[in-house]
Amino acid sequence: MKKPFALSLIAAALMVAGSVQAKEVTDADISNDAKTTGDVVHFGLGQQGQRYSTLDKINTKTVKNLVPVWSFSFGGEKQRGQESQPLVFDGKMYVTASYSRIFALDAKTGKKLWKYEHRLPEGIMPCCDVINRGAALYDNLVIFATLDAQLVALNKDTGKVVWKEKIDDYAAGYSASAAPLIVKGMVVTGVSGGEFGVEGRLEARDAKTGKLIWIRPTVEGHMGYKWVNGEKTDNGISGTLNATWTGDLWKTGGAATWNGATYDPETNLIFVGTGNPSPWNSHLRPGDNLFSSATVAINPDTGKIVWHYQTTPHDGWDFDGVNEFVSFDYKDPKTGKIIKAGGKADRNGFFFVIDRTNGKLINAFPFVKDITWAKGIDLNTGRPIYNDDNRPGNPAAGEDGKKGKTVFAAPSFLGGKNQMQMAYNPKTGLFYVPANEWGMDIWNEPVSYKRGAAYLGAGFTIKALHDDYIGALRAVDPVAGKIVWENKNFAPLWGGVLTTAGNLSFYGTPEGYLKALDAKTGKEVWSFQTGSGVVAPPITWEEGGEQYVAVVSGWGGAVPLWGGDVARRVNFLEQGGSVWVFKLHNGK
Numbered sequence: 001m002k003k004p005f006a007l008s009l010i011a012a013a014l015m016v017a018g019s020v021q022a023k024e025v026t027d028a029d030i031s032n033d034a035k036t037t038g039d040v041v042h043f044g045l046g047q048q049g050q051r052y053s054t055l056d057k058i059n060t061k062t063v064k065n066l067v068p069v070w071s072f073s074f075g076g077e078k079q080r081g082q083e084s085q086p087l088v089f090d091g092k093m094y095v096t097a098s099y100s101r102i103f104a105l106d107a108k109t110g111k112k113l114w115k116y117e118h119r120l121p122e123g124i125m126p127c128c129d130v131i132n133r134g135a136a137l138y139d140n141l142v143i144f145a146t147l148d149a150q151l152v153a154l155n156k157d158t159g160k161v162v163w164k165e166k167i168d169d170y171a172a173g174y175s176a177s178a179a180p181l182i183v184k185g186m187v188v189t190g191v192s193g194g195e196f197g198v199e200g201r202l203e204a205r206d207a208k209t210g211k212l213i214w215i216r217p218t219v220e221g222h223m224g225y226k227w228v229n230g231e232k233t234d235n236g237i238s239g240t241l242n243a244t245w246t247g248d249l250w251k252t253g254g255a256a257t258w259n260g261a262t263y264d265p266e267t268n269l270i271f272v273g274t275g276n277p278s279p280w281n282s283h284l285r286p287g288d289n290l291f292s293s294a295t296v297a298i299n300p301d302t303g304k305i306v307w308h309y310q311t312t313p314h315d316g317w318d319f320d321g322v323n324e325f326v327s328f329d330y331k332d333p334k335t336g337k338i339i340k341a342g343g344k345a346d347r348n349g350f351f352f353v354i355d356r357t358n359g360k361l362i363n364a365f366p367f368v369k370d371i372t373w374a375k376g377i378d379l380n381t382g383r384p385i386y387n388d389d390n391r392p393g394n395p396a397a398g399e400d401g402k403k404g405k406t407v408f409a410a411p412s413f414l415g416g417k418n419q420m421q422m423a424y425n426p427k428t429g430l431f432y433v434p435a436n437e438w439g440m441d442i443w444n445e446p447v448s449y450k451r452g453a454a455y456l457g458a459g460f461t462i463k464a465l466h467d468d469y470i471g472a473l474r475a476v477d478p479v480a481g482k483i484v485w486e487n488k489n490f491a492p493l494w495g496g497v498l499t500t501a502g503n504l505s506f507y508g509t510p511e512g513y514l515k516a517l518d519a520k521t522g523k524e525v526w527s528f529q530t531g532s533g534v535v536a537p538p539i540t541w542e543e544g545g546e547q548y549v550a551v552v553s554g555w556g557g558a559v560p561l562w563g564g565d566v567a568r569r570v571n572f573l574e575q576g577g578s579v580w581v582f583k584l585h586n587g588k
């Protein structure tokens, strides 16, 4: 049959205006991401970062039929750590890789559509491997941060650069690797570099143009800025100058926001975790050192801090508080009332439940079994009950002034949990936390700030606590304040979690397995060997009535670089760089 003339005209017009055919990512797509199962347009499967999917075609009964559909290699000579969460929209997958690379792939077939390799200068200083944690989608753009502290926005359909903005100077120790957060048309990013004495902060830009809207420093004493009609204006100091920092130390105070942020539309707050105060030697900086090792809540409309909760005031162990703050409904066991809360599994080994409207502590309890630096968290004051003799000694108190007393502290500075994102399942009411059991010998040394040089004033060796395991995927009940079940792992866990309405929790191991556990019992119901260590969070979506699961594989990250005895224990693990996609065999 001959094609009607009018229709072929429309088809021709569509082909000419190629951009008309490609869908754009709207604010509604971003806001609804957790509910829409046909795509994954945001890091965390939604701005709140619950990493929960309502899909249940893959469930405890059917998961045994889960088989690979395709795998794609990032190629090149460069491998190292792959910590990226893919995004899926309009039939395409967007996935970042080590060395600031990004790929667009056909989500059904794995066919490469385009690739962008950011040109990195000599002398970049990422502390913890050349990783990237993922991109953001907005309008016709895909946006990601680079190891030389830039933000790059590409046309998501062609891979051509639309805008590029410098966040800060890589030569001063700045870098960026977290997935950006999209809020109300803004792209919100932090900085890495807490080991180099950078100025931690969160920045909001117009996602379409890259132009700055506000900057909010996370070290008390720094000025915030807002751009009004293109003019840079003061937007209030962060806290009070010298309130919690002595002398000029706030100028190089760290509190790097290196693991990204979440957003809760119900309270209209951005939650960002902040890293250690710089330097590590805490005797040089008496005081709480706000807003380091904390969760900071920021109003996206004003760029101002609404509340903060410091998980490790006056940190002396590199307990970065960057762990994701995940919004959830907390049912008060006494009153039965629902409280708008947030959960955070902190690097310091405690799980915090916080009222997300005001930052008040509701509950805090250990999610690792060995914690030496504090006896607990005082639920009235919200502050740790320190074991003072577990703080590394002051070098200035020693005879030669060169090295303070060494202490054995747990968790190690790589944390009860690190960058790997936990998941919350509203059906089970449980958080799924990739935890690690390890400790460290740590001591302090004198140090002075030198631009672009490591600024620690500390030495350390990380050690395992048990012969048979370091990692443990743990189901944590935020109301009862306890670990419900655990699934142990020989190597330290370093990848995030996905949980689903199919009563499954998916996560990867450095040994290379992507695993699915029964979300209620922790029993392993499926696993697949991906060929290299998994240190990234899985995702799921549906297309054509079939549910898909994807994960990036490629061992690396901080453990091989900083892990001491543990790095030697796992040096048999091989590097890689690929993305894997799975679905049920014959759709059943």
Ligand code: CA
Pocket (backbone or CB within 6 Å): 032, 033, 034, 035, 036, 037, 038, 039, 040, 041
């Ligand atoms: Ca979605």
Ligand code: CA
Pocket (backbone or CB within 6 Å): 194, 195, 275, 276, 318, 320
């Ligand atoms: Ca740190």
